[in-house]
Amino acid sequence: MTKRPLIGKILLYTAVLALVFWTIAPYLWLVISSLSFKIDLVTVPLKWIPTRLTFENFKGLFFDNGEVTFNTGLFIKALINSTIISLSTMLISLPIGILASYAATRIKFKGNRLVLLAGLMAQMVPPIILVIPLYVILRYFDLLDKHLGLILVDVSICLPLIIWLMRGYFSSIPADLEDAARIDGASRLMALVRIVLPLAGPGLVSVMIFAFISSWNEYLFAFVFTNAAAKTLPVLIGEFSTKLGLEYLKIAAAGVLASLPPVLLALIFQRHIISGLTSGSVK
Amino acid sequence: MKHRKQRRTLEGQENTLGWVFSAPALFAILIIVLIPLLRSFAQSFQQLDLARPAGNGWIGLGNYFALLKDQRFLNSLWITVRFSLISVLLELLLGLSIALLLNNNFKGRGFVRGLMILPWAMPSIVNAAMWKWIFNADYGALNAFLTQVGLMSAYKVWLSDPFWANALLIMANVWKEAPFTAIMLLAALQTIPTHLYEAGRVDGANGWQRFSRITLPLLMPVMLMVSTLQLIWGFQTFELITVITGGGPFSSTEMVALRVYATTFRSLSFGYGSAMAYLVFLVILIPVIFYTRESYKRIIDY
Numbered sequence: 001m002t003k004r005p006l007i008g009k010i011l012l013y014t015a016v017l018a019l020v021f022w023t024i025a026p027y028l029w030l031v032i033s034s035l036s037f038k039i040d041l042v043t044v045p046l047k048w049i050p051t052r053l054t055f056e057n058f059k060g061l062f063f064d065n066g067e068v069t070f071n072t073g074l075f076i077k078a079l080i081n082s083t084i085i086s087l088s089t090m091l092i093s094l095p096i097g098i099l100a101s102y103a104a105t106r107i108k109f110k111g112n113r114l115v116l117l118a119g120l121m122a123q124m125v126p127p128i129i130l131v132i133p134l135y136v137i138l139r140y141f142d143l144l145d146k147h148l149g150l151i152l153v154d155v156s157i158c159l160p161l162i163i164w165l166m167r168g169y170f171s172s173i174p175a176d177l178e179d180a181a182r183i184d185g186a187s188r189l190m191a192l193v194r195i196v197l198p199l200a201g202p203g204l205v206s207v208m209i210f211a212f213i214s215s216w217n218e219y220l221f222a223f224v225f226t227n228a229a230a231k232t233l234p235v236l237i238g239e240f241s242t243k244l245g246l247e248y249l250k251i252a253a254a255g256v257l258a259s260l261p262p263v264l265l266a267l268i269f270q271r272h273i274i275s276g277l278t279s280g281s282v283k
Numbered sequence: 284m285k286h287r288k289q290r291r292t293l294e295g296q297e298n299t300l301g302w303v304f305s306a307p308a309l310f311a312i313l314i315i316v317l318i319p320l321l322r323s324f325a326q327s328f329q330q331l332d333l334a335r336p337a338g339n340g341w342i343g344l345g346n347y348f349a350l351l352k353d354q355r356f357l358n359s360l361w362i363t364v365r366f367s368l369i370s371v372l373l374e375l376l377l378g379l380s381i382a383l384l385l386n387n388n389f390k391g392r393g394f395v396r397g398l399m400i401l402p403w404a405m406p407s408i409v410n411a412a413m414w415k416w417i418f419n420a421d422y423g424a425l426n427a428f429l430t431q432v433g434l435m436s437a438y439k440v441w442l443s444d445p446f447w448a449n450a451l452l453i454m455a456n457v458w459k460e461a462p463f464t465a466i467m468l469l470a471a472l473q474t475i476p477t478h479l480y481e482a483g484r485v486d487g488a489n490g491w492q493r494f495s496r497i498t499l500p501l502l503m504p505v506m507l508m509v510s511t512l513q514l515i516w517g518f519q520t521f522e523l524i525t526v527i528t529g530g531g532p533f534s535s536t537e538m539v540a541l542r543v544y545a546t547t548f549r550s551l552s553f554g555y556g557s558a559m560a561y562l563v564f565l566v567i568l569i570p571v572i573f574y575t576r577e578s579y580k581r582i583i584d585y
Contacts, residue, residue: 042421
């Protein structure tokens with residue numbers, strides 16, 4: 001590598017700093033706001049670095065003067081709903097998607113391409129087309145505003161992703177390994193569970209995170225299909241921030257809490273996520 | 284003879300096993316995607332007003348003809364096309380610059396690269412709420428920042444001006460999406476063999492020539508794929524609009540997803556809303572088919 005001249009180095013680091021600032025600043029401002037006293041944020045000129053911090057905005061989401069009231073109950077309920085729905089979506093879509101992906105990749109049968117094509121097309125249909133008939137169908141089966149209704153929809157959204165991502169991992173595992181196990185009398189399912197899946201470990205982790213994040217972040221379907229009992233956190237935040245006169249700092253605190261699980265997961269498992277995101281398009 | 288029979292049953296077993304393994308996934312996609320898709324196609328040829336059920340029934344292409352004369356819908360379609368195209372262009376320019384930047388060696392590269400995933404992981408609704416707070420006319424960070432650095436003398440009510448409302452929505456969208464483009468392009472950059480650049484250098488190509496003759500052509504396929512995907516996503520934008528502007532001022536930011544939602548679930552015109560959703564799908568059908576075909580080819584080649 002040739003040595004960079006000093007001026008080039010300065011330009012490089014300036015650009016990097018600008019990029020870091022552009023990426024972090026908006027989110028950091030949300031975090032700072034959520035930890036600030038209202039009085040400190042309404043002064044002109046605005047001070048960017050607060051001199052004191054508070055957890056009042058967060059506490060206010062859970063308790064009203066130390067008690068759980070109707071309003072705070074809404075937030076706690078939405079948090080629980082989001083957790084139930086995303087975890088169930090992840091746990092249900094994972095085995096279904098893995099089986100289908102394994103079949104499409106490793107089993108020679110006539111539906112091979114059908115599975116892949118169905119998955120791909122399912123991913124490309126705009127949600128706004130699906131939301132209207134699904135509303136009618138869910139209402140017919142009495143699944144509106146129920147956890148199960150939203151889980152079913154979310155599972156189908158996650159499936160294509162799982163099928164496609166796992167295919168990449170499955171096809172990287174040598175077939176000999178599996179064949180050896182099958183000659184020993186292990187059935188296909190056993191070979192999948194005992195031999196193939198442990199080898200596809202990194203793929204499993206990324207697929208689990210993708211499924212969780214896409215269900216946790218999903219807004220449109222949750223917004224149309226739930227209104228009280230199964231209302232998710234994104235829907236509640238949407239409501240908070242469209243209603244006038246609501247406290248901005250409470251919205252900021254709710255936003256920080258809602259973004260924490262996906263953001264932390266993504267940052268911790270960034271290697272898995274990035275290899276998952278890029279596996280389809282870059283070869 | 285016996286041997287062949289055995290092989291055939293083995294093949295039959297494989298076939299059955301394949302269907303058994305993929306049945307749950309295919310069933311879920313059938314119920315949640317395919318049937319609704321067909322159902323909503325059928326609905327688009329009906330008058331289906333839940334508020335006035337008396338006139339309900341098949342009306343052929345009636346909804347579609349009405350849509351072609353519906354100024355509010357056409358306006359929202361135009362806003363959506365404009366929003367998506369400008370977003371894609373900016374995401375590509377910014378994404379490419381970021382990818383090229385991150386392809387350099389510098390201290391903390393791993394950290395900055397990991398940071399690119401933050402906007403991608405954020406729930407869109409939180410992204411929307413976050414920017415709404417920043418754009419706030421009285422206490423927003425944007426006004427405070429611009430006045431403090433001396434670019435403005437007084438606070439501005441950004442979101443009541445159609446031009447600024449649209450521009451800022453695009454900015455909020457680009458903030459979230461450009462890092463995704465960057466991640467994809469960076470991965471593609473890293474697959475370009477270094478000997479190509481060395482050969483270029485030996486042949487006396489300068490930095491710009493190496494970029495335009497080697498990097499750009501090799502990145503082209505990925506750039507096309509990511510931009511198509513971003514274009515399709517842009518058309519589906521919903522959270523940003525509902526939260527930040529609600530479609531205003533004067534419907535100037537009302538994108539199609541919001542129009543479809545309002546027609547269907549507020550005016551309760553399910554038939555008209557379905558036709559609207561299908562017409563929008565038709566507009567982006569070519570990018571959708573292109574993207575589907577390309578990714579299918581890529582994955583089949585594995």
